[in-house]
Amino acid sequence: MIRAPLRESRIEALLGDDHAFARDVRCLGIVDSTNDLVAARGKQGANDGLVIVADGQRKGRGRRGTTWHTPARRAIALSALSTPLPEDRRLLSPAVGLAVADALATLDLDPQLKWPNDVLVADAKVCGILVELIDDPVHDAFAVIGIGLNANVSRDDLPTDAALPATSLHRLTGSVVDREAVVAATLDALGRWIDRARDGDRAAIIDAWSRRDWLTGRAVAVRVGDRVVEGRVVAVDPVEALTLRTADGTAEVLRAEHAHVVRVL
Numbered sequence: 001m002i003r004a005p006l007r008e009s010r011i012e013a014l015l016g017d018d019h020a021f022a023r024d025v026r027c028l029g030i031v032d033s034t035n036d037l038v039a040a041r042g043k044q045g046a047n048d049g050l051v052i053v054a055d056g057q058r059k060g061r062g063r064r065g066t067t068w069h070t071p072a073r074r075a076i077a078l079s080a081l082s083t084p085l086p087e088d089r090r091l092l093s094p095a096v097g098l099a100v101a102d103a104l105a106t107l108d109l110d111p112q113l114k115w116p117n118d119v120l121v122a123d124a125k126v127c128g129i130l131v132e133l134i135d136d137p138v139h140d141a142f143a144v145i146g147i148g149l150n151a152n153v154s155r156d157d158l159p160t161d162a163a164l165p166a167t168s169l170h171r172l173t174g175s176v177v178d179r180e181a182v183v184a185a186t187l188d189a190l191g192r193w194i195d196r197a198r199d200g201d202r203a204a205i206i207d208a209w210s211r212r213d214w215l216t217g218r219a220v221a222v223r224v225g226d227r228v229v230e231g232r233v234v235a236v237d238p239v240e241a242l243t244l245r246t247a248d249g250t251a252e253v254l255r256a257e258h259a260h261v262v263r264v265l
Helices: 008-015 034-043 089-105 169-173 179-198 202-212
Strands: 024-031 050-057 076-082 112-114 118-121 124-134 142-149 219-224 227-237 241-245 251-254 259-264
Touching (some): 008 024, 008 179, 024 034, 034 076, 034 124, 034 142, 076 179, 089 112, 089 118, 089 142, 089 202, 112 202, 142 179, 202 227, 219 241, 219 251, 227 251
Parallel strands (some): 024 050
Antiparallel strands (some): 050 076, 076 142, 112 118, 118 124, 219 227, 227 241, 241 251
């Protein structure tokens, strides 16, 4: 399998000179964490549209400090700085999920979104998203948008200890995918969906999410603090919360900042 390093020049050429969002694309080798690098640059006053893409990560992470595995030159580890933030900051994370889904759809895949931050194809996780909001005392508040995508990852290198099975674009398409083209498609879609979040277009984000929602109708176990709630998902509002119907008929409304799905029943 070809394991060529990512090239800034090709990603920028695919985006075009007048791309509105990704104004400063940097391709690096193996790093600890692309999110940490972008956060540090943001605190130094970096501008909107800084993008760092790495050929691998040693300390990639997801929500709640989970580890995200990034095999060298086979996955995509991408972090972008976004500022200003939307007035309703909750719009940003679902907008990022929709952007990744749009990018993967260009590969003739049918991505779905699992609340609050996973992208699935064929009931398996292909991408994780981590959006970190930073209120800096010196500079304007900004977001670090982290995207970890299994691109040309072989079956043997996929994690086996996650709540959902993992997959990769290579396994889904049956061929080696062009990582630079996937990065460019993702950045192109990010620009569009971040604009919608900044415009406060909540209705468009919820509508688009509902058409890709994976969870509604499924029985799940959700951890909320120190308790686990089991039930069937009856509604997903990616901005507000997930609504779960428990066995005794009680409706539990669970917000993303306090809850996460630990398993599908």
